[in-house]
Amino acid sequence: MIIDFHGHLFTEWKGMKGMSPEEIIHDMDENGVIRTVVFTLNGFWGDFRKANDDLIKLTEQYRDRLIPFCTVHPNEIDKSIAEITRCKNDFGIKGIKFHPWLQGFSVVSDEMLMIAEHADRLGMILVFHDGTPPYCEPLQIANLAYHFPNLKIVLGHGGLKDYYIESILAVKKHKNIYIGTNFSAPALERLCKELNGSRILFGSDIGFGAFSLKYNLDIIHSLSISKQQKENILFGNSFSLLEN
Amino acid sequence: MNIIDFHVHVGRGSRKNLSTERLIELMDKYEIDKCVICPVDEFINVKNREGNDYIIELVQKYHKRFYGFAVSNPWFGRDSIDELKRALDKGLVGLKIHSILQGFMLCEDIVDPLLQVASEYGIPVYAHTGTMGNALPFQLLELAERHKAINFIMGHMGHSDFWYDVIPVMERAENIYAETSHAGPDLIKSLIEKLGIDRVVFGSDIPESKLSVEVNKIKLLDLSAEQRECLFVSNAETLLGSRK
Numbered sequence: 001m002i003i004d005f006h007g008h009l010f011t012e013w014k015g016m017k018g019m020s021p022e023e024i025i026h027d028m029d030e031n032g033v034i035r036t037v038v039f040t041l042n043g044f045w046g047d048f049r050k051a052n053d054d055l056i057k058l059t060e061q062y063r064d065r066l067i068p069f070c071t072v073h074p075n076e077i078d079k080s081i082a083e084i085t086r087c088k089n090d091f092g093i094k095g096i097k098f099h100p101w102l103q104g105f106s107v108v109s110d111e112m113l114m115i116a117e118h119a120d121r122l123g124m125i126l127v128f129h130d131g132t133p134p135y136c137e138p139l140q141i142a143n144l145a146y147h148f149p150n151l152k153i154v155l156g157h158g159g160l161k162d163y164y165i166e167s168i169l170a171v172k173k174h175k176n177i178y179i180g181t182n183f184s185a186p187a188l189e190r191l192c193k194e195l196n197g198s199r200i201l202f203g204s205d206i207g208f209g210a211f212s213l214k215y216n217l218d219i220i221h222s223l224s225i226s227k228q229q230k231e232n233i234l235f236g237n238s239f240s241l242l243e244n
Numbered sequence: 245m246n247i248i249d250f251h252v253h254v255g256r257g258s259r260k261n262l263s264t265e266r267l268i269e270l271m272d273k274y275e276i277d278k279c280v281i282c283p284v285d286e287f288i289n290v291k292n293r294e295g296n297d298y299i300i301e302l303v304q305k306y307h308k309r310f311y312g313f314a315v316s317n318p319w320f321g322r323d324s325i326d327e328l329k330r331a332l333d334k335g336l337v338g339l340k341i342h343s344i345l346q347g348f349m350l351c352e353d354i355v356d357p358l359l360q361v362a363s364e365y366g367i368p369v370y371a372h373t374g375t376m377g378n379a380l381p382f383q384l385l386e387l388a389e390r391h392k393a394i395n396f397i398m399g400h401m402g403h404s405d406f407w408y409d410v411i412p413v414m415e416r417a418e419n420i421y422a423e424t425s426h427a428g429p430d431l432i433k434s435l436i437e438k439l440g441i442d443r444v445v446f447g448s449d450i451p452e453s454k455l456s457v458e459v460n461k462i463k464l465l466d467l468s469a470e471q472r473e474c475l476f477v478s479n480a481e482t483l484l485g486s487r488k
Contacts, residue, residue: 106408133375134405139351139382143412162377165349169386 002033003238004213006127006156006180006203009058009066010041019207021058025065027206027213036066036206037242039097039127043071049083056091067242069095069127073103074111081118088122094242095125097156100136102129107140116144120151125241128153130167131160131183138163142170145177152241154201157182158191168194178241181233185219197229201238245472246277248480249455250423251370251399251447255298257285262451264302268309274455280447280484282313282340282370289345292316292324296331303335311484313338313370317346318354328361337487342372343379350383359391366488370397370423374406381409388417395483396420397445401427401435411438418443421483424475425449429461436465441474445483 010018018041019027028036038059043051052070059066070087072080087093096119100107107128119126126144130136138159145153158179159167164187171177172194179195180203181188192200204216220233249271254262261284271279281302282288287295296314303312314331316324316339328339339362343350350371362369371387373379381402388396396419401410403426410431414420415438424432425447436444448458462475 108408108412133377135408137377137380137382139380139386140409143382146416165352166383169351 002031002202002217002234003242004028004033004036004204004206005154005201005238005241006182006205007036007038007066008041008205008207009038009055009068010207011054011058013041016208021062021066024206025062027210028065031213031217033213034065035238035242036204037069037095037127037238038066038207039069040071041207044099044102048073049079052083052087052093056087056093068093069097069125071097071099071103072115074098074105074109074115075103077111077114080111080115084115084118084122084124088124093124095127095154097127097129099129101132101134106135108143112144113147116148116151120148125152125154127156127180129157130155131157131163138166138170142166142174142177145170145174149174149176152176152178154178154180154241156180156203158187159183161187164191167191171195171199178237181216181220185222188219189223189225192223192225192229192233197225197232197237199237200233201241202234245275245476247275247446247459247476248484249276249279249448249450250397250445250480250483251425251449252279252281253284253449253451254281254302255284255287255295257283257287260284260451264306267450268306270450270455271309274459276455278309278311280311280313280338280370280480283315285345288315288340288342289317289347292320292327293330296327296334296336299336300331300334311338312336313340315340315342316358318348318358319346325357325361328358332361332365332367337484338368338370340370340372343383344372344376349378350380351386355387356390359387359394363391363393364488366393366486368395368397368421368483368486370399372399374400374403374426381406381413384420385413385417388420392419394419395486397423397483399423399447400425400449401431403427407431411435414439414443421445421479423447424462425453425458429464432462433465436467436471441467441471442479444475445480446476
């Protein structure tokens with residue numbers, strides 16, 4: 001059994017057609033994935049409330065398989081606070097996805113701290129695109145974990161290729177940071193050793209193309225780690241995070 | 245006022261060039277009493293011994309005008325430790341690290357043995373910060389937390405893209421000082437308003453900047469006489485006077 005903690009569900013992005021919910025579920029079935037956490041793409045700019053409504057509607061029939069996380073824009077702080085409350089209370093949304101460089105804000109800004117405080121109060125999970133300078137380095141994101149030690153924070157890409165050194169320091173220092181697997185296998189092995197397989201969440205970034213789920217699962221299967229650690233990465237860690 | 249310029253590169257390298265005569269002429273023109281000098285270009289990354297010898301010679305010759313900082317690339321391993329000790333024993337009073345030129349990520353443990361030496365000698369450590377992504381303020385925070393006995397100077401205040409990180413980092417580590425070269429006056433002003441004047445030192449980074457520009461922007465800040473004294477003189481004296 002596998003949970004995929006990182007997917008994007010959208011109809012169209014800059015002329016590129018997204019995968020439909022049915023296509024994503026088909027891919028999931030083929031690869032033994034029981035649930036996928038899905039984020040918007042279009043919502044990272046423009047009308048985020050509409051994008052959240054679209055995502056909720058697209059996943060409505062499949063809520064046992066597709067778990068929508070909402071997004072908001074720190075640059076519109078009042079609207080964002082209201083939207084987070086609405087998504088949580090009206091739709092039971094468990095987390096919020098941010099893409100700092102696409103959305104054009106710094107994770108250390110005052111507005112982001114206000115949002116993190118609100119999410120902490122509501123017990124929501126924050127997921128970040130990370131690893132890209134200048135606004136979403138793992139250690140910058142870890143500053144939120146430092147200020148809100150009970151807030152669960154996911155580094156969606158574990159620092160991408162060049163910043164896993166920061167990611168490892170961040171997870172070792174902050175127990176409330178989780179790491180998505182979307183980076184290189186040797187780095188993942190090193191991370192796995194540091195954390196004994198805990199707090200690492202399989203994520204495929206499904207939604208952009210036909211190969212991402214298979215490719216990212218293949219990375220996990222290539223790792224020289226214990227069976228138990230592999231199971232935790234593919235299922236147990238995400239299950240606990242989503243159920244708590 | 246006996247201004248101390250905390251950051252000057254002197255000598256002729258592949259890129260930079262500033263002669264001693266020209267430097268002293270500039271210092272006299274802008275009422276700089278003393279400055280902290282370190283080598284340029286390839287003397288920072290590979291020709292460390294040659295670079296240090298040049299600085300040692302200048303400090304001996306102009307001991308009333310110059311403080312010298314040593315350079316030592318951590319990739320030279322055991323040799324880098326020996327070279328740093330040699331330079332410090334010959335009268336240099338600090339260590340300059342430049343993770344971009346020297347080719348490591350600022351927070352990596354490769355630099356720890358050199359910092360151990362710095363700690364034993366009680367000397368300050370100047371770190372270049374800013375873009376590229378391997379010389380970031382939050383990476384410096386990791387070093388500052390690992391080596392609490394060392395005073396670190398955050399060179400250029402993360403200029404340019406990482407200006408947002410300067411205050412969040414400095415409020416978390418008492419042993420990080422900001423050096424003002426290249427940073428905009430508004431940022432320096434807000435740093436002083438937020439964290440006080442005690443951990444800000446004036447630096448010009450000539451020949452990479454103009455001494456006139458660097459001095460004039462501080463004058464824009466409308467500081468009290470006491471604050472100016474701290475920023476231009478006494479904070480630097482405190483840092484430079486810590487050697488055991």
